[in-house]
Amino acid sequence: MYRLIALGVVVLGFLIFPIVAPHAEYELDVLFLMFLYGAMATSWNVLGGFTGQVSFGHAAFLGIGAYATALLAAAGWPLWATFPAGGLLAALYSLLIGPPAFRLRGPYFAIATIGIGEATRLIALNWSSLTGGASGVTLSAAPPVTVQYYVSLGICAATVGAAAWIKRSRFGYALAAVRSDPDAAETLGVNTTIAKTQALFISAFMLGVAGGAYAMHYLYVSPDSTFGFSTSISLVIMPIIGGIGTIFGPLLGAAIFTALREQLEANPFLAKYSLDLSVFGLLLCGIVLFEPRGLLGIFDRLIRRGASRTRKDSVRE
């Protein structure tokens, strides 16, 4: 009950923010990015976190969604209709690459996804008649910043809601089994290849929809900006920072990632010596070494410590 109330208050807060602060353009822009990255990280987490299949090529799906929105909007489609179309195209593309890629396991799968991401970028770069090649595609105009904000919030909420539902569903348990021990999952009757393919399909669809919001905001898509390896790396970093395999971890990671980046990029000292990237590097190293469950793991640990101290005190009394 408390959870629902807390969630309702927050969602309401985000919903009324543009109404109470209509001129806070910069804050709206940052929150837009936070929601967008939250949706992107949550999408990656369905495959990388829930299923344990770490992909370094997920920018491919974001790019397909972004290009779909840019090209369909240019063809006269209403912007809202291009988002699910982009998601669907990205999901169909996942069916093409998923089955062969899932024949590989662990680090071999991860390496293969780097190749898939790079191959997709090269296809976009060289298919000039469709994608504009290196010149990319420019969208004519973006909706007002408030509309963009609500679109991004909506996509983020839908993605997190879907992820929460998946995690608690029978399908989610199957994914957890695949992540824990694929062989044991097979003996329990889980078809691991189908489960992984389904997880990739859902993840790709969500990311394709987020790609549409990306195109709407950036107004320019090019192979390097959307399919780039650095985008794929960002998608991995955010869930790791927040808490991989959890529902709210990727959202927390996206919030930290966006806020830190905004602050670090604007800091003249850090920017002068390129130390902003080092801060991310140190944060990532610290999390991987000391708390692989991410910032949510640290948060859990602190709460438990506080709770056990309270219990000890009450026993003494």
Added chain:
Amino acid sequence: MKTSTRHLAAALCAAAFSLCAVAAPLRPTAADNGPDEIVVGAALPLTGEESRIGGFYKAAYELAVKEINDLGGVELRVYHRKIPVKLIIYDDKTDPATSRNLYERLAVQDHVDAFLGGYSTELVQAQTVVPQAHQIPYVNGGGAATEIYHRGFKTVFGVLSSIENLAYSECDFIEQMQAQGKLPKPLKMAVVWENTSHGKDFVAGLSARTKQKPQNYKIVLNEAFDLHGKDFTPLLQKVKATDANAFMSDAHLDDYITMQRQYRQAGLHHAYVTYGARGPEKAARDALGDSVNYIFAATWWNSQIPNAAVRAFDDKWAKAYPKIPQEWYAALPYETARTLFIAMTEAGSVDKVKVTEALRHIDIRDTIIPGGHIRFEADGQMVAPFVVTENLPGGKVVIVYPKSESTGSAVLPVPSN
């Protein structure tokens, strides 16, 4: 407390923290007496693949701003006084999405009066959607591809003449050499180009001229390559397999250095060798030594242009930055910033519509670029002549075209050793 409730609480705290962290007060303004300062912003590639060039742009913008501030600032007629310029520069890490975000930040957080552009083509393409969306005047000296200016953006201006014009300038020079018997006719060209709008313009220029004058040119190879490549050997083997007598490449500085090293290692030789706008850079000479001899380039500027304004700029630059060479990467952004300040002076205010209008009609005569004249076409891009240079032994660079700017004669065909 349940685990998921704790997780939700953590995510909410982070969101609240993020919002507080990024919030900042609005820029104060004094309506009657005008602003205390004119805020101009840019995002430059200070780290990443283009960091070497980004450093030039930063130094040039800072020099132009220091120069105007030493004179008291930009004279704004409506306030009857000079107002100093504040320059904000961010590092976009050579990433288009970051670059676009930083320009958005400059617009809505720093409330800039005008933008100075970044470098290179891809970054400029990504960032120019912001000035268009916010209708803020933007002048760049780092994006030459025609694609940037063909999108109908009304507040975007560029002082770099197009790459198609660059190709035409080289062709004009080649035709002159053919007339003197120094180059064969038709010139059989192996054309390799970076797969960017920049490269596309280069090959479009050469193709158009070949179509126009088939007796002068024949393209025997037409191949694209990926930007920031590490191994061009397979591409160079294709070049080797042709009977080309000219090697026409369009490449950025890092690719030029890598490709020329591998060109020499492959034992290639052509009567005419060019890397488009790259050739005379000190960084290439330092990396490759005599291997850069006899390379031709068509550039937007050269420190040897026989012009009093250029000599004055050379002296200023050498005094301000004795360790940074005077290359076009320095001169063009300097002139970009100067153009913006002149437009503001002509507009008489920092009103964005008036400054944009002033840029549209600007006509500056005493500039350091070839021809000395800055004026924008209807699409916002400038048309200016290029200078063709040749690297000679001993670290010398001579301007060989046009005749009015030339400082030496071309050594052609390229000697075989």
